Amino acid sequence: MSKLTSLNAEVLVIGAGIAGCCAALEAAYAGKKVILISKIPPLHSHSVSARGGVNVAINEPDAFAHINDCLNAGRGVASKDCIEYMCESAPENLHWLEKLGVQFSKDESGHYKNKAFGGSNIPRACFSKDRTGLAIMVALIKQIKKNELITLLDQMMAVELIQETCQVIGAQVLHLRNTQLFKVFANSVVLSTGGGLNSYKYNTNAVSTTGDGLSLAFNAGAALRHMEFVQFHPLGLRNSGIQIPEPVLGAGGKIVSISNDNVMSRYYPEKKELAGRDKVSIAIAKELSNHPGSELYLDLTNIPEEKKFALKEASLIAATYLNADVTKDKISIIPSAHYLMGGVSCNINGQVLNCMGDIINGLFVAGEAACNGVHGANRIGGNSLLEVVVFGRLAGQNAAKLQKKANYQNASFKEFTFPFGDSKEKMGEILSTLKATMSQNAGVIRNENGLKEQLKILADLNRRYLDIKISDRTHFYNQQIKQYVELKNMLLISEAICRAALCRPESRGAHYRDDFPSEGNFFEMATLTYKHELGGMACELIRIS
Structure with a gap:
């Protein structure tokens, strides 16, 4: 690609896993010009590792049992409205995938084969052989490449969102092939970058899953919701x-x-x-x-x-x-750290919310990066592939409805810069310490002492991070620059997990504290983690409306 300064689109989608691809397709079906960027080639995304299947009550009379299983797993902090929408629309979304070319396994009589997952009382996971995520991704990419309204750019990493007074209007993007920074302006932005559990020593996430979208949204004023709920496989x-x-x-x-x-x-x-x-x-x-x-x-x-x-x-x-x-x-x-039930706070339409519950105009989120409460305190197996399709499509549809033309001239942002030079601090050493200590102090079993100790460790790691210099000055595939941004994001996500875990003094779902081993009186309450107006990170428990 030749040297860029800026690109324009009507919808910018950041992240090209299943959620991002679904959002891009729906926005394009609505007649919008879409730019879809991905840090890695889309078929290397974490979505392809989802092997098991997608929950659909296709062989049941209705979605009642599926809804009930989700509510039971959510332990009183899940969104019933989001669960009902997801489960009831599951058959339609299954058929939508089939129209795109996904072939789900069926028996000789033509009925869908189903697998059983923990947390479900009925086997309902429809699957495509043993690589369901890959099958879905292949079908989506074929459709995206055929759609003239979608421009797919890989090896591109968003490093900061661009904001006008009342609206997100694009992002600063790092071209990973040549370390060039450029801007993408759009009427709306969809974040679909996945979770971010690479800060744990033992994790199942793709190495590219480093909390990028959560960090982008947090720094743009969004709240992170339910960050204490980390599912371990x-x-x-x-x-x-x-x-x-x-x-x-x-x-x-x-x-x-x-x-x-x-x-x-x-x-x-x-x-x-x-x-x-x-x-x-x-x-x-x-x-x-x-x-x-x-x-x-x-x-x-x-x-x-x-x-x-x-x-x-x-x-x-x-x-x-x-x-x-x-x-x-x-x-x-x-x-092994597997899935983040928490994420960027949003409503059922994928619109991102701040700590007051107000919509951040122009910003949408979908997939594991999002938290609309559909999983509550714990996700049942087979619901992740369903969620990314259902709410990925919905986010794309709603992002396409935004008609306001962004005023690029009044955009508020500073040029992203990198600290070149030599230093004693090494990113690899900071990352190694982060992984080991997060697993020890904020892993499956937690307590107040361990979480407070981890926050002290994170404060020290953040201080050390500020002293990092990038010694590699080459322009092509400079991995140090990419790792520098990713490490910052992982440190932020780790702190959010610890603060939310400390803020919830009980055990609920995937969040287990041995100093509070039972569920407390925090039914229908959510943690919100956000940027404090005086700087730093704040977290509080609020009543779910």
């Missing part, structure tokens, strides 16, 4: 954090000790491994904490023959990363 490989797909538990997989004791039967004798991701992860963390130096294992050696189809992806992962055979070998596991 119970089946992370102990050596890497990469997860074994959850459907293996629905097929009969067991979590056992070295003596072959079935651990989950002691904690949840009725549902056992299907008690839900939060409960299973907490049980595993307790076991490992109570028996230092011990290990727990995933046992798939006795899966019935008729259910072994569910082991295909697990077998590939174990063979690739452990040189193991799941039909013969038990796999050492550890809970």
Whole structure:
């Protein structure tokens, strides 16, 4: 690409995973000129790692049971309106994906095959072989490339939103190939950059998922909601954090000790491994904490023959990363940071909100970067792919409705700059400390002392971050510049998680505090984390309206 200073569009979508692609397509279907930017090639996005399936009550009389499962998992802090909209519109969205070319697996009579996920009382996850996320992404990208109204630019990273007095009107963008900064102006901006849990040592996120959209929105005045609710996947490989797909538990997989004791039967004798991701992860963390130096294992050696189809992806992962055979070998596991239920506070239409609940004009959010309350305190497996499609499309539709022409001349922003030079501080050392301490102090099991200690550590890491200099002055694929921005975002997201976890003195859903091991009187209350008017970060518990 030749040297740029600015580009114009009617809708700018930042992030080209499933949510971003759905938003871009819907905006284009509404006749809007769209620029879709992505930090990485879209088919490398975190969306492609969503293997299991998408929850749809397609083989049920209605969506009542699906809605009820979501509300139960949400533990009293979920948005009923958002859940009802998502679950009731699921069949229509499934058929929309099929029209785009996604082929969902069906039996010989033409009925959709379903997988069981923890937290659901009925198997309802529709899937496309064992790579549902990839199948959806391939279909979406084909449609995007055919649409003349959409310009897809990869290797582009948004570093700051551009604001007019009352409206977000674009973003400053870093061209990762040549380190050039340029501006993209638009009537509306959709953030769809995913979550941001790479600040944990053991995590299942793509390396590119560093909280970029949450940081962009926070610095533009948005509130972050429910940041304490971090879902840990119970089946992370102990050596890497990469997860074994959850459907293996629905097929009969067991979590056992070295003596072959079935651990989950002691904690949840009725549902056992299907008690839900939060409960299973907490049980595993307790076991490992109570028996230092011990290990727990995933046992798939006795899966019935008729259910072994569910082991295909697990077998590939174990063979690739452990040189193991799941039909013969038990796999050492550890809970791995997996999904952020919290995110940028927004309403059902995807409009971003500040700490007062007011709409930030021109700014929308969708996917894991968003928090409209649809997951509450815990997400059930199979709902993430549904959420990104349903609310990604809705955000794109609503972003396209914004008719106000942005006044680029009155834009308020400062040119983003990078601190070139030499310093003793190394980004790798700061990141390594961040990952280790977040896992230790803000992991599956938390308490006041650990969270306060982590905030002190984060304050020190932020001070050290200010002393970082970028020694690499090359223009092409300068990884230090990219890492510099990502590290800043991860530090911000980590602080938001810790402040929200400290602000909620109870255990609820995926948020477990051993100093407050039971649910308290915080039903229908949400944490809001936002930029304090005097600087720094503030967090408070508010009543959900």
